[in-house]
Amino acid sequence: MIIGKYPGIKLVSLFIAYDNDSIPEGSTEEQWLLSLDHVFEVDSDDLAMLDQWCQTLTNEEAETLAAGEYDNMMDIVALSPKPEFCNLLFNSVFEA
Numbered sequence: 001m002i003i004g005k006y007p008g009i010k011l012v013s014l015f016i017a018y019d020n021d022s023i024p025e026g027s028t029e030e031q032w033l034l035s036l037d038h039v040f041e042v043d044s045d046d047l048a049m050l051d052q053w054c055q056t057l058t059n060e061e062a063e064t065l066a067a068g069e070y071d072n073m074m075d076i077v078a079l080s081p082k083p084e085f086c087n088l089l090f091n092s093v094f095e096a
Contacts, residue, residue: 002040003033006047008054008062009040013093015066020094039092042085049081050089065090 003010013036017023023032040047054062057076065076080086 001030001034002037006040006051006054008051008057009047009089012054012057012062012066012090015063016090016093019067022094022096036093036096039089039096042089046082046085047089050086053080053086 003013010033013033014029017029017032023029054065057065061076064072067073068076074087077083077087077090
């Protein structure tokens with residue numbers, strides 16, 4: 001499981017999952033996270049940088065990034081080291 005290396009990204013991804021009921025009934029968090037491996041097959045340096053930044057967020061900021069109102073979410077995305085990558089990655093998690 002690729003995301004296991006990135007606890008900050010994992011936390012935001014789980015907030016996305018729970019906000020959107022993305023984890024199928026009868027599945028575990030672990031199974032759902034494993035199903036995202038294709039999403040995280042991107043540049044590992046970018047993932048590491050984004051993960052380090054995600055780990056600096058408060059729980060409230062991470063929840064807003066994952067499930068906040070669009071403008072509030074984009075305000076937090078803008079603070080990331082690579083806003084376009086951040087937005088693309090978490091949109092991919094949402095759509096998975």
